[in-house]
Amino acid sequence: MKRSLWIKFGFFLAAVGVIVYALYPTLRLWTDSNMDEEERTILKAKKGPLLGLGLDLVGGMHLVLEADTSGRGFTTKEVVSATDNAISIIRDRVDELGVAEPNIQRVGRNRIQVQIPGIADRERALEVIGKTGLLEFRLLASPEATMKIFSDIDAHLSDDSLGGARPFSGYLVPAGSDAAVEKSNYRAFKGLVEETRSVVPADAEILFGPEEEAEGRTIRKVYVVKKKAEITGADIKDAKAMLYQGNDPNYQGTWMTEMDLQRSGQARFANVTGNNVGERLAIVFDNLVKSAPVIKERIPPGSAATITSNDKAGNEMSDLAILIRHGALPVPLRIVQERTVSPTLGRDSIRAGVIAIIIGLAAVVLFMLIYYTGSGLVAVAALIFNLFGLIAVLALIRATLTLPGLAGVALTIGMAVDANVLIYERIRDELRAGKFPRSAVETGYGKAWKIIIDANITTIIAAVVLAVFNSGPVRGFAITLIVGLIINMITAVYFSRGLFDLYLFRRPDRKLYI
Amino acid sequence: MFEILKETRIPFSRLRYIGFIASGVLIVLTVILLLVNGGPNYGIDFEGGSKIGLSCSEPITTEELRSVLADLGETNVKIFRIQDVSTGSSSFQIQVPPKTMLIEEEEQKSFSQRLIDNLETKYPGLEVTLTGEETVSAAFGKELQWDAILALLLGMALILIYIWIRIDFRFGVGTVVATFHDVLIALGIITLLGIRIDITVIAAFLTIIGYSVNDSIVISKRIQELIKTRRGATLTENIDAGINTTLSRTIVTSITTLFVSVAVVIFASGTAIFPFAMTMTIGIIIGTYSSSFIVAPIVVELERVLPSHKRRT
DSSP states (O other): OHHHHHHHHHHHHHHHHHHHHHHHHHHHHHHOTTOOHHHHHHHHHSSSOOOEEOHHHHOEEEEEEEEOOTTTTOOHHHHHHHHHHHHHHHHHHHHHHTOSSOEEEEETTTEEEEEEETOSOHHHHHHHHHSOOOEEEEEBOOHHHHHHHHHHHHHHHTSSTTOOOOTTGGGEEEETTEEEEEHHHHHHHHHHHHHTGGGSOTTEEEEEEEEEEETTEEEEEEEEEESSOSEEGGGEEEEEEEEOOSSOGGGTTOEEEEEEEOHHHHHHHHHHHHHTTTSBEEEEETTEEEEOOBOOSOOOTTSOEEEEOOOSSSHHHHHHHHHHHHOOOSSOEEEEEEEEEOHHHHHHHHHHHHHHHHHHHHHHHHHHHHHHHHHHHHHHHHHHHHHHHHHHHHHHTTOEEOHHHHHHHHHHHHHHHHHHHHHHHHHHHHHHTTOOHHHHHHHHHHHHHHHHHHHHHHHHHHHHHHHHHOOTHHHHHHHHHHHHHHHHHHIIIIIHHHHHHHHHSSOTTOOOOO | OOOSSOSOOOOTTTTHHHHHHHHHHHHHHHHHHHHHHTSOOBOHHHHOEEEEEEEESSOOOHHHHHHHHHHTTOOSOEEEEEEOTTTOOEEEEEEEOTTOOSBOTTTOSBHHHHHHHHHHHHSTTOOEEEEEEEEEOHHHHHHHHHHHHHHHHHHHHHHHHHHHHHSOHHHHHHHHHHHHHHHHHHHHHHHHTTOOBOHHHHHHHHHHHHHHHHHHHHHHHHHHHHHHHOTTSOHHHHHHHHHHHHHHHHHHHHHHHHHHHHHHHHHTTTSTTHHHHHHHHHHHHHHHHHHHHTHHHHHHHHHHHSOOSSOOO
8 A cells, every 4th residue: 555655756856847848948938937939949949848839829820722723634642742842942932931830731731731829911911822823834925816816806796797886995004015905994904804704716715914114104914825834934043133244235234034944844934935936925824924025035944944024123023033933833822711810819819718727726726615615635635636737748749829729728627526526426435335535545536437437438538539520729629638638537546645645544434535 | 505406396398398399380480581581690601791891080871882882883772880989980891782893994992992082081080991891703702602511511410420429319300309499499599689690790600509519419318327227217217316406406507608708799799700799699699499399309209209118218
């Protein structure tokens, strides 16, 4: 008896040691105000126990992007590799935002989960990350073909084939060598474009340029672009903006973009440029024609392509270079889920959660003390040990505490006393039947033990199913519940039993306050 | 010894018809409610759409907000208003259907940003901040919904198998019927309260299932124990005794769990966890009731239809 008590005491001390070890870094991180950001980052990056806070508590942005690989005839392996390629590009884009500790990972085959804690500018983040981001180089239709398509649309819209009526091309204004539409007419014009899709040949489509200022008007250029992508962002190796270095006096003092291709695209690009000298190649990003330079000559494999401009400040070309370099997504991405929580709401949630836990805990403690008196104290000690143990294990497995996770902690408190209640009710039965305290305790624990296991396992089954089927905050809840219930079974049986044994050690008939 | 209940001798087996009638009425009401309502209220997790949290520096009315939303072309909107009496500010939860996805090409701005801009233009001096935004595409929502249903069914199946192995089939059937009963009635009540089903509510359902089964197992095990030890007693006597002797445990555990879940309901009323806590609280109450009034009576009924050799009714 004495020996087994010592062993239990040893286990208890070891458990306390583990708890302190597991909680120390987290406690330091949360409470040490002398630490600067850098130290915090180092501490967070270190291996070892640490309990992080979920985005719903610190505030931040959670995005799920889906790679749209439909209709491309990809094998599963190709889908995964295309998604992985997209991830590295997304990572670059997120880095550009300059946020601390972003988490970007693939979920399933074709989804990318992006988590950015404490994001301040949601709009900018969405814009940088959420863009469909497919970069394609596509040939423009020849000016003659373009004119023909426009007049076909006019004819289609004006019912009678008399000609002369220009319901479509009437909107167009010249912009350099291109046609454009004024901003005020854009919506109406775009409506006509949608309506007359069938008139445009199947291998081409009408696309717009970005808004720009020209001669005091805000316009968007209108292009007829071939649907086939000659090369895509995946074929681009690098692109950079630089001052014009050629001999053409017209371009002196302007900027240009130089672009290197991956081996995969070089031959194709050489063919396209060789066969279409004098034609224009549109740089299409997100179905927006960013630029449509004229092909001056064949670009042989291995040499860089240059895009000249009349941009003197360099902004336009450096934007184009960044777009070509970073916008190189192999597949279109779509945002399928977004969750943004402001840091204020996060703080409110933490406060609400912690207050709920404290009030709930206080109520349970009070109830147990009133209902079971002295033995209630044992249950309360077990409960508090349980709570620290739960948080320690969560830190050990480096779990992330979410708002549902906090609810899980609260619920565990409520359910944790169940094991003790089961045992105590049994002990009461045994005492009523006239047994001595020590034997009542022994029988009570013996009989209740199996039921405690059976009853807890069903809740654990439910929680495991939850953890498997969910990602995100709800998994946090499920994991908290599983860990909480397991620790609870151990503390109820060993920890509280040890306290009873200690109490009854010298006098087996000592009065039980239960 | 402080007891909530002195030794009770409630004849649960004889009272089983009361339980059956009460539950029957609740289930019929739930089914009617769900039919009238056109199914449960799904949140954006399952239906797709956006949920936008706004906090306004000065109080504006729901109607004012609704008209600004209508200007943006959103008429099918659900608005929940939370008024802060002490500061005079008001905050809103707005739910819009799935078509407005994030950034529209033309606008270069997300829907919530345009909403904030329009509000601030229309009411000068008003400062609006975005406290949270959630968007789920309709297709992704369908997938989440399917996952949730699968999780619920799989969870129940696994629990049934566990009970079947550990106790016996009759109690397994009783427990599963009671569990369905709990989830269905809880669904009815949260629909009545206007709570929208999201992932956290599904989590609450699964937890309710675990909890309700937990109760049922404790009672069933006690009944089995009594069947083994009191050979002279009839099954109904053993069932009554089993429920009565575990009654104070059933109630004490419910009370302690309710303490915390009610605390969460009260303090988390403005947060994302509120639907979860509310569902949990309702489920605990129904689960406690069903483990005493539904499980064992079903075993009694099953025994009458399919008598086992060992037992006498």
